[in-house]
Amino acid sequence: MAKSRSFLLKHNSGIGLNAVLPYLEALHFVRSCASEFHSDDVVMDVGCGPEMYCCKAVLEVFPQVKSLIAVDSEQRLQNAERTDIIMPFIGNIQERDSLEYYEGKISKVFSMNVVHEIKDKELAFQNVYRLLKCGGEAAFSFCVESKGNKFIKAMLEVPKYKKLFQDSFDENFYPNECRKQYYKEMLERVGFHDVRANEERKTLPYSTDEQCKEVLSKTLKKYFKVPREKEDEFIDEAFQIYVKIDSIADGKPYYHSLILTLFGVKPVESMDLKAMETSDA
Ligand SMILES: C[S@@+](CC[C@H](N)C(=O)[O-])C[C@H]1O[C@@H](n2cnc3c(N)ncnc32)[C@H](O)[C@@H]1O
Numbered sequence: 001m002a003k004s005r006s007f008l009l010k011h012n013s014g015i016g017l018n019a020v021l022p023y024l025e026a027l028h029f030v031r032s033c034a035s036e037f038h039s040d041d042v043v044m045d046v047g048c049g050p051e052m053y054c055c056k057a058v059l060e061v062f063p064q065v066k067s068l069i070a071v072d073s074e075q076r077l078q079n080a081e082r083t084d085i086i087m088p089f090i091g092n093i094q095e096r097d098s099l100e101y102y103e104g105k106i107s108k109v110f111s112m113n114v115v116h117e118i119k120d121k122e123l124a125f126q127n128v129y130r131l132l133k134c135g136g137e138a139a140f141s142f143c144v145e146s147k148g149n150k151f152i153k154a155m156l157e158v159p160k161y162k163k164l165f166q167d168s169f170d171e172n173f174y175p176n177e178c179r180k181q182y183y184k185e186m187l188e189r190v191g192f193h194d195v196r197a198n199e200e201r202k203t204l205p206y207s208t209d210e211q212c213k214e215v216l217s218k219t220l221k222k223y224f225k226v227p228r229e230k231e232d233e234f235i236d237e238a239f240q241i242y243v244k245i246d247s248i249a250d251g252k253p254y255y256h257s258l259i260l261t262l263f264g265v266k267p268v269e270s271m272d273l274k275a276m277e278t279s280d281a
Pocket of ligand 1: 022046047048049050051052053054071072073074091092093094111112113114117118
């Protein structure tokens with residue numbers, strides 16, 4: 001316990017202002033989905049990211065956790081610090097083989113802000129199910145609608161910006177029909193029991209227009225190739241489009257998203273998915 005606390009203090013001291021919100025979001029998520037932890041629990045954070053906010057939140061809320069496997073598909077995780085409790089592990093939740101070693105060994109899986117990035121979500125949920133011990137729990141929190149997506153769509157409606165577009169963009173990245181009920185049924189198909197789903201609309205104000213422009217600039221760089229001398233003008237115009245998409249209360253721009261949180265339990269008496277596939281054949 002002392003070790004987890006010292007880890008937390010060490011890493012919390014490095015949480016700057018920009019990291020406070022994602023860390024608080026992780027705390028909210030972990031608190032909302034894990035009512036009980038036992039001292040022998042082995043926990044996994046799938047798609048932990050380099051900052052490991054969710055891992056830090058788990059240790060804050062459940063200091064008795066013995067082992068926390070921090071999984072991410074990004075190679076940069078190689079440089080992440082290994083502690084007595086946190087073990088960084090490079091693995092892809094869409095590739096069963098990459099995490100096979102942990103199958104049937106995990107008590108709780110958390111995954112925050114990851115599932116919307118995953119193409120084959122059902123396959124990812126199946127692989128999480130395989131990782132869990134019987135009776136183990138999984139919790140996922142991810143975006144099912146975002147203002148960011150609407151914003152790129154609006155930018156592409158302006159011909160002069162469309163010409164600068166250099167990436168592929170899926171207009172239907174967040175289909176309207178893929179919401180709470182759709183994902184609840186998906187988890188049940190995989191074999192999870194006691195599935196619960198909550199949607200929460202998040203509205204986060206940017207503290208200033210400049211902060212909003214900074215975020216927009218980072219996002220837009222991924223999609224648009226803008227000549228250097230035109231960058232400031234481009235961002236100013238993009239900002240005008242952004243604030244038109246939704247109303248801005250208090251004269252401040254906001255970031256809007258719809259976050260789905262899903263919980264599921266692997267039944268105590270559960271068959272391995274592979275055995276189920278074989279017996280179905
Ligand atoms: C938006 S970040 C979220 C990071 C962290 N969970 C948080 O909330 O701060 C998404 C992370 O998921 C990871 N990721 C995306 N697809 C993945 C996959 N198939 N398997 C494992 N990690 C994945 C990315 O590399 C990235 O670090």
